[in-house]
Amino acid sequence: MEVAGLWADVFEGSEMMEKPGAADKLLGSSTRTLARPVSESPSICRSQPISITPNRGKGVESLSSSVPSIPNPFPELCSPSKSPVVVSSLPPPSSDKHMIKVYGEDSHSRPVWISPGATAKEVCHMLVQTAHCSDQENWALLEVYPTLGLERCLEDHEVVLEVQATWSPKCDTRLMFCKNYAKYEFFRKPMLFFPEFMISDSADVSKGMTSAELIQNLLRSGRSPEIQGFLQVKEHNRRAWKKIYFLLRPSGLYCSSKGSSKEPRHLCYVADLEDFNVYSVVNSRKLYGAPTGFTFCIKPAKNPIRAQELKVLCAENEQTRTCWTSAFRLFKYGKQLHCNYQSSKSTPRSLEGSSLTDNKSKSEASLVAMDFSGKDGGRVIQNLTEAQSAEREEGRAWRRREALRCSLPNLNCGVRPSSIHKTQPWFHGGVSRKEAQRLIEKQGLVDGMFLIRDSQQHAQCFVLSLCYKLQIKHYLVIPYVEEVSKYLTMDDGMTLFIDLLQLVEFHQVNKGILPVCLKHPCICVAL
Numbered sequence: 001m002e003v004a005g006l007w008a009d010v011f012e013g014s015e016m017m018e019k020p021g022a023a024d025k026l027l028g029s030s031t032r033t034l035a036r037p038v039s040e041s042p043s044i045c046r047s048q049p050i051s052i053t054p055n056r057g058k059g060v061e062s063l064s065s066s067v068p069s070i071p072n073p074f075p076e077l078c079s080p081s082k083s084p085v086v087v088s089s090l091p092p093p094s095s096d097k098h099m100i101k102v103y104g105e106d107s108h109s110r111p112v113w114i115s116p117g118a119t120a121k122e123v124c125h126m127l128v129q130t131a132h133c134s135d136q137e138n139w140a141l142l143e144v145y146p147t148l149g150l151e152r153c154l155e156d157h158e159v160v161l162e163v164q165a166t167w168s169p170k171c172d173t174r175l176m177f178c179k180n181y182a183k184y185e186f187f188r189k190p191m192l193f194f195p196e197f198m199i200s201d202s203a204d205v206s207k208g209m210t211s212a213e214l215i216q217n218l219l220r221s222g223r224s225p226e227i228q229g230f231l232q233v234k235e236h237n238r239r240a241w242k243k244i245y246f247l248l249r250p251s252g253l254y255c256s257s258k259g260s261s262k263e264p265r266h267l268c269y270v271a272d273l274e275d276f277n278v279y280s281v282v283n284s285r286k287l288y289g290a291p292t293g294f295t296f297c298i299k300p301a302k303n304p305i306r307a308q309e310l311k312v313l314c315a316e317n318e319q320t321r322t323c324w325t326s327a328f329r330l331f332k333y334g335k336q337l338h339c340n341y342q343s344s345k346s347t348p349r350s351l352e353g354s355s356l357t358d359n360k361s362k363s364e365a366s367l368v369a370m371d372f373s374g375k376d377g378g379r380v381i382q383n384l385t386e387a388q389s390a391e392r393e394e395g396r397a398w399r400r401r402e403a404l405r406c407s408l409p410n411l412n413c414g415v416r417p418s419s420i421h422k423t424q425p426w427f428h429g430g431v432s433r434k435e436a437q438r439l440i441e442k443q444g445l446v447d448g449m450f451l452i453r454d455s456q457q458h459a460q461c462f463v464l465s466l467c468y469k470l471q472i473k474h475y476l477v478i479p480y481v482e483e484v485s486k487y488l489t490m491d492d493g494m495t496l497f498i499d500l501l502q503l504v505e506f507h508q509v510n511k512g513i514l515p516v517c518l519k520h521p522c523i524c525v526a527l
Contacts, residue, residue: 098161102127102141103176105524114160121156121340127177131525137344140180142442143279145173145305149287150279150297151442153180155333156340168304181520182444184341186326190215192469193326195319200226200247200262222335223250224327228262231324232314234288241291241314246270248327253298271311277301278328280321281312282438290314294321298328318445318470391510421452421500426521430454436465437472439522445470448519452477452500462500464490465522468515475514477503 097113102123104110110130114123124139133139141154143163148171154163160175167173186193194215218225227248232241233255245256253270256262276298281288284295294315299305315321330337369387370380381387421427428436431453440449445467455461455476462477480489480496487496488503491513497503507518 100160100164100175103144103174104131104526105176105178106526108526109174116159116161118160119156120154120158120160121343123160124177131177133525138179138181138183138444140178140183142176142178142180143173144176145171145279147172148305148310149282149284150299151282152277152279153183155329155337156343157333157336166302166304171305173305177525179443179520179523179525181446181449184337184344185444185446186322187219187338187341190219192319193322194225194227195323198227198229198320198323200228200249219330220338222330222333222338224330226250227323227327228260229320229324230260230316232291234290234312234314239289241289246313248324248331250331253328271298273328273332275301277332278325280325280441284312284314288312292316294318296321296325322445322470394510424501424504424521425523426451426504427500428453428522428524430456432456433463433465433474436463436474439524440465440467440472443522444520445472446520447516449522450518450520451522452504462488464503466514466516466518473515 097115099111099113100123101109102112110127112123112126112130114126120141124141127133128139141160143152143154144150154160164175191212199215215225229246230243231246232243234241245260247254247256247262247267250273252272254267255270256266257268258266277300279297279299281290281295281297284290285293288295290312292314294317295312296315297310297312299310303309313324315324369390381390422429428439428451431439433456436451436453439451443449447468449467451465453463453465455463458476458478460479464475464477466473466475475490477488477490477500480487480493482493482496485498487498488500489496490503495506495512497506504518506512507514509517511517
């Protein structure tokens with residue numbers, strides 16, 4: 001049969017298969033061929049793999065190159081370096097990253113990929129971005145031993161993986177991400193943390209400096225004055241506590257074998273500061289039978305924890321415990337701790353924590369009482385009694401304005417419901433008094449740290465827990481009915497508030513009956 005036209009070339013190509021080298025030529029061509037049927041008994045022919053070279057012929061273009069490229073309208077979303085979404089839970093492409101698990105205060109954890117040399121400050125900055133925290137300062141990583149009740153705030157310069165290397169696999173040690181306002185508070189108020197009666201007599205006071213000036217100069221140079229005082233000690237496998245006189249010097253921690261004698265022959269060496277870390281003890285009365293709740297512990301820094309190596313010490317009050325732990329940190333890290341403090345002050349702050357709050361805290365010491373009732377302009381009120389009277393009068397005027405505003409139509413419960421406080425970060429629901437104190441202590445015993453909770457003893461009442469001078473005080477907020485309207489008050493009706501949010505907003509500016517204004521809300525962030 002004769003084939004004409006386009007199919008003639010195809011059948012001519014099939015005859016070329018019989019000639020030597022014809023197949024090689026056909027492999028390079030793009031024309032399909034039809035094989036001639038074989039009249040003999042057919043043999044089974046299996047397909048064989050053909051290697052395809054990555055470089056095609058010169059005249060052939062790839063399919064992808066023939067499609068026109070479309071520009072990406074959102075390049076910032078595709079670039080990992082510029083992406084606003086932090087994917088810390090995904091493994092990085094490089095193999096030099098290590099995964100750590102960080103817990104939030106809600107007992108939930110988040111995996112974070114960090115470099116081998118990542119410091120605690122860098123990890124905190126990463127978690128702030130991951131958790132979308134508005135306030136970017138005063139965060140810290142806590143090294144927590146839940147079974148032993150030990151907690152320690154990692155210093156900003158400490159390498160996280162090196163700290164984890166000292167953990168024992170048998171212990172349930174973890175890292176916790178939370179607020180800590182008191183990390184460098186002793187640089188700001190040294191006399192509150194280093195009272196004169198605890199400073200050793202060996203301190204150099206011959207230059208005519210006062211105790212406050214001496215402490216301030218030592219802190220600026222990254223040093224601490226020598227500390228002395230009585231502490232109660234619990235030895236291993238013993239239930240009784242013994243009161244012993246201790247001294248903390250740059251060379252180490254010493255105890256006196258004879259009362260409060262500081263003679264060298266009566267001093268016994270206890271621990272080297274370079275080899276130990278200091279921890280605060282939670283629930284020490286139940287775990288260790290401590291006589292007071294102001295307990296701290298020192299343990300070896302580089303070895304896995306052992307019960308017989310723990311040195312549990314108990315102080316008489318919070319000021320004494322804070323003085324010992326702060327001096328221990330200063331002696332151990334020296335100038336590095338002061339550098340960390342300076343670096344924390346120069347860190348860029350967010351809108352919530354910097355523009356208003358920081359400016360208010362800086363200018364708080366320069367606020368004075370003014371009287372603008374005269375015709376010649378304002379005058380500074382010098383008399384303290386007159387200034388307090390002016391403050392009370394301003395509070396009454398503010399109360400009258402608020403009462404008038406709340407009495408207007410369409411401005412009652414519709415705008416600000418009675419349960420609006422439940423959405424605020426400073427409200428902690430029905431936590432107990434003991435739990436509220438623990439939350440404030442963990443985030444730092446600084447003046448103005450506060451939270452509000454439901455009262456467990458009085459129905460429909462609330463409790464304001466406030467820290468002032470290293471002590472936590474509790475103020476009862478009770479309902480107050482005036483005519484038909486319901487209010488809240490802390491001073492038997494002298495100052496009324498329509499809800500807790502208004503109460504907090506007022507005391508953030510005015511002290512009222514409180515010893516200090518509300519400054520730092522005790523918040524819990526979930527990772």
